[in-house]
Amino acid sequence: MLPPIENKNHNMMNNQLIELLSNCTLCPRECRANRFNKTGYCGMPATVYGARAALHLWEEPCITGKEGSGTVFFTGCTLRCVFCQNHNIANGSVGKEITIEHLSEIFLSLQEKGATNINLVTPTHYVPQIVHALKIAKQNGLILPIIYNTSGYEKVSTLKLLDGFIDVYLPDFKYMEEDLALRYSNAKDYPTIAKEALKEMVRQVGSPTFKKDRIVRGVIVRHLVLPGHRTDSKKILRYLYETYHDTIFLSIMNQYTPLTGLTDYPEINRKVTKREYNDVIDYAIALGITNAFMQEGQTASESFIPEFSFEGI
Ligand code: SF4
Secondary structure, three states: OOOOOOOOOHHHOOHHHHHHHHOEOOOOOOOOEOOOOOOOOOOOOOOEEEEEEEEEOOOOHHHHOOOOEEEEEEOOOOOOOOOOOOHHHHOOOOOEEEOHHHHHHHHHHHHHOOOOOEEEEOOHHHHHHHHHHHHHHHHOOOOOOEEEEEOOOOOHHHHHHOOOOOOEEEEEOOOOOHHHHHHHHOOOOHHHHHHHHHHHHHHHHOOOEEEOOEEEEEEEEEEEOOOOOHHHHHHHHHHHHHHHHHHOEEEEEOOOOOOOOOOOOHHHOOOOOHHHHHHHHHHHHHHOOOOEEEOOOOOOOHHHOOOOOOOOO
């Protein structure tokens, strides 16, 4: 488990950021935890914790680029899906403390290593600290596009804190049915929240812009197809296409990996079949979706889940 809470970032924060973390309503859980002396649903204090900061080659090609995406995996999560592929860091059991100043140095170090971009993974509960670190890093020469890689369970007011700092939003859209959102993520309001969040993301960064096949601005929405839930996948694709047409990209993923501990959820305790995935892809094509990434071959493998050994932290 993480050590007792001790905030070492106080001197790096302005009053507004301290206020946000003292009565935390950053995500839709709205715990109102004072994260300087306790934790809320996300399980994380005011101090930032991370598990890995390294070049990552397994994102969509326009994000990975040549050398890899400069991915920073943050510890803790506001959603905590039962099938989480990164459960060790989502539940807070793997993490190393990072001061705000060091976080800014991590961003710069990834830039020096040739990263295509800075990719902030599961950042929601650290938004104020990240904004602060980005300000420092930009003053010190950070010029890479910044990607906000999120579950999609985001409050519009928190996203507004990021306006001007994020170039590419990379949200999931996990469920359209409230029952599924409740069963797998304990968040019945996920569909409503994710829709509003996506609207704000598109407002901030607009249509996708590419430079040499690399995305530098815009929104890519990821959808992970779950075993046995093709109908929900199709509802999501229809909603996204009818609402946004070609102003966003979609990434339709088949890499769902059933990990241990899913005995209470037998219906998703298997991989997605080729037939299921192809059916969802055929539906997307029939709808007229062209701005989309899809995965070929058998990508449901634990090898796609990186090792969280504090590399680069
Ligand atoms: S970020 Fe964490 S503490 Fe803050 S409202 Fe969300 S779950 Fe609660």
